[in-house]
Amino acid sequence: MFHSWSAQELIDPLAVAGAEGSYFWDYDGRRYLDFTSGLVYTNIGYQHPKVVAAIQEQAARMTTFAPAFAVEARSEAARLIAGRTPGDLDKIFFTNGGADAVEHALRMARLHTGRPKVLSAYRSYHGGTQQAVNVTGDPRRWASDSGTAGVVHFWAPFLYRSRFYAETEEQECARALEHLETTIAFEGPSTIAAVVLETIPGTAGIMPPPPGYLAGVRELCDKHGIVLVLDEVMAGFGRTGTWFAADLYDVVPDLMTFAKGVNSGYVPLGGVAISAEIAATFATRPYPGGLTYSGHPLACAAAVATINVMEKEGVVENAAALGASVVGPGLRELAERHPSVGEVRGTGMFWAVELVRDRETREPLVPYNASGEANAPMAAFAAAAKKAGIWPFVNMNRTHVVPPLSTSEAELKEGLAALDTALSVADEYVR
Structure with a gap:
């Protein structure tokens, strides 16, 4: 191993x-x-009998099938997820995990806008694949940082270790937004496809943003035609006491990534929840991306059972x-x-x-x-x-x-x- x-x-x-x-x-x-939930994903604990039974039943009925086909388990999983995502994030693209969900979200944002750059925060983690690790803002990026990935990092708010000499949450929020606005201006708004943020950063320190920050980022993105991507791979599916952390801040992104808690990690699964506007970009234009195991029936059956367990229990x-x-x-x-x-x-x-x-x-x-x-x-x-x-x-x-x-x-x-x-x-x- x-x-x-x-x-x-x-x-x-x-x-x-x-x-x-x-x-x-x-x-x-x-x-x-x-006290780790595996890697913060066994949201319903280990070996929940209803989820184990659902995987067994799906394996007996249809263990696997190619992603281009409509399969009951993946359709129902998509329906249940879309029913809980905020706003109009009603189209679900399935991946194998969180890193490739971020990869595809950024690809969608770049194709939708026709722009090359992505802005992401220091003190962040978005995955270990090549694009996702370049977007990441912690030292795990360093060994793989190519410097050519079109990624620009900025400081997000964190009052306890403020980069803005702030003394209150209000100061931290205002100064962090000003810093981001200045970064956008100096990088060139017309070159920026997306701002990607963990709604609440996870591995980097579980730092809930101050009131008003995410709403301010949403306003900046709207002002400049930039796609807002919220990474809910760790914070999603109940971890914060709401279905998604975005619910705590009343903010709707254009794209939202998920994985981990979607099926408590029983079978690998991730995905991107897509807004109506971005989905329309690919209504008659093919989306150039996919995965052999996208929407794997066993993983989706586990997701259906997990979401139903979370609801009922x-x-x-x-x-x-x-x-x-x-x-x-x-x-x-x-x-x-x-x-x-x-x-x-x-x-x-x-x-x-x-x-x-x-x-x-x-x-x-x-x-x-x-x-x-x-x-x-x-x-x-x-x-x-x-x-x-x-x-x-x-x-x-x-x-x-x-x-x-x-x-x-x-x-x-x-x-x-x-x-x-x-x-x-x-x-x-x-x-």
Whole structure:
């Protein structure tokens, strides 16, 4: 096995024997509460019996079929997704995952506008394929950055580590919008096909934008004829306590990408939700793109079952309620007790805990993109979390709290208690 994002000789992957609900376990019988949801995609938990049954039934009826044909599972999946996307995003193009969804969304935007450039934010992640990784704004881009992909990066708002010397959310919003407007002006509005943003950035730090920011970006895009692409690969399908994070901000993009939670990752699936205007561009003009497994019947059957389970079992409502009553208050309580916690932020089941050496200066617990010995404090924190019985999502100087949306109140409290123990280890590195 050749593992992604890894130096092959420096890793020792855990051998997983099984998983169910919010837990998984190894061959020694050690069980972990999964505070990562895999890679933030098992929104309904592992091995949900109704989704497993739907996959089995679809496999018995029609395991696979070419994408050019109308197949019941893919048609129903598209109908259910379009019924929950905001505005007129009613045409669904299926992909195999989130990265190729971003690839196709940007291709659509460029063909629709006839323009070459794409603007995207630093502190972002949009996927590991060639175009998607060039759009990405974190260090995973560097090794593959060709410098010829027509991508320009800008700073999106993040008050805790403001690039605009802001002291309030209002200042951060206004200055970030001014920065974006200036970037558009200096790059040439007529050359820009799209602005692509994660509605709430995920891997880069779960940074909900300040009120008014996304609406302001929408206005700038409308002013200059630029396509607004919102990446909901991680934030979508209930993760934020709403079907899509865009619902929190009352903003409708022109294109929206999705994957992960659409079927809880049971079978690979992603896609692009397309507005009526952009869909019309390809009404009589062929769209030059496709995938052999687009709308794979097994994946779409899993999506249909997942969406129906989420609806019937109130999974989205559970994420909103427990995020507000258990996760948010619990993390803020931990912040009061642990000097290593600089900030807690998030919504629904989508939270980040920023770990620092010094609360006053906000010096990160480890340097940006640290590795090896420089990353020892975060490695010690992660080891303590695992020893306490949770599997943490750790990235740079943060731990993300992103359990399955179906996690119970009792399980969340168990996880918060384990985090409490692990944060005591992080506290040892505070100045």
